[in-house]
Amino acid sequence: MKRSAVVIGAGLLGTTTAWFLAQRDFDVTVVERRAGPGLETSFANGGLLTPSEADPWNAPGTFGRVLRWLGRENSPLLLRPRALPGMLRWGWCFLRASRPQPHLRSTEATLRLALYSLATLEALDRELALDYQHLHCGTLKVFRERRGLLETRRLAERLRPQGLDSRMLDRDAAVALEPLLADAAHNLVGAIHYPHDGSGDAYLFTAAMQRHAAAAGVRFQFDTEISRMQADGHSIRVLHSNCGEIQADVYVLAAGSYSPMLTRPLQLSLPIYPVKGYSLTLQAAPGRQLQVPVVDFEQKIVIAPLGDRIRIAGTAEFNGYDTADNTARSSACLRQALALLPKLADAAAGEGKVTHWTGLRPMTCDGPPILGATPYTNLYLNTGHGPLGWTLCAGSAQLVADIVAGRPPAINPEEYCLNRFNS
16 A cells, blocks of 8 residues: 655645655645645746855855845845844854855755756656756856956865866857857956756746646645644644645655744744745847856846746845845846846836746755754655755755655765754
8 A cells, every 4th residue: 555645835846756756656645835836936936957056155254245235225145134033043053054164065965966956857857858948058157356256166176076067268258158248248257167057947847747746646735725734742643724634644844935834833943044036037039048047156146048038036135934026126136137148138128028026045054955854753854945946856856755765865865954953
């Protein structure tokens, strides 16, 4: 008889985890509070698949930059003072993890998972022939200041033995790779191309995985919000929802930024904080599509081609669970993108040509996600992926499914376990 599993959340992580659990002979149900899959963080993210971005945001020196940016609406990272009371414990962990050695360990752990994840994603592509506007041309990170270029090059060289491939480019080589940079090339001091990065539409992927999972027997229960997980001793006995009680042999929590709300009544603290990000989607003008996704190092924005569209994403805002669009910040993203790629102005001109979106990134205080077991014997986690949920999705899902099924994982799961915060 099959064991039953309930996955909480039908975003990238939950839907893909459900697929892998079904392949391991589980009877799977996915519960999701929204009306369909991928309608929260997965809906309009930056679209990049980037092992090159494995280093967590709390690099040494970040705290000083955050203080300098206080009150600046157009800053890459904005801390709202009203958010401080709710993030003191998380913030202390964030600062502790920003020391050079802990930060490097987190970077290497995230890179291992990212490379495993991209290999897993390629296997899924071959097996299921997924269509999500996937590009394999790498990413191009551009720099206006030599200091940032040299620091990033040093990190790239340090990570090369772990599998991160990169090559330095001067401005002419950068323009040869992405001709739309030509008008602003005089502002650049160089670039780094990461050939194994990629891009794709995370929402289209999630929707495709939902269809394949449903065809494999996974049930999806939408418009179902879990209000409480009820424990009986050291195991979860039942989920309470607006649609009644839900029971299974095992439970996988993949609810992104909302995961801590469900574990807190169980006296299970998850060091995850919601960090708001912004994106804008444009219809590419004829002859104005990018050849390769571009990452602006100083402005912390990404510009990615998605079929006949262009996705601009960036900024980080610590403001609790607020998801309201802030016109000043989203407009700043657009201005910064157009300053780097002026030829995109045609795509952005005119009323209604730019679609705005905001979402919450579930950020752990040290960077890597939280995957695997909990003190409750039948509750597992797949959450806390921060800005790399798309990059880490396939590998995280397969890793968690292997742990739930009792199979030996392909990579060491200890680097992502909840217990690391107790050491």
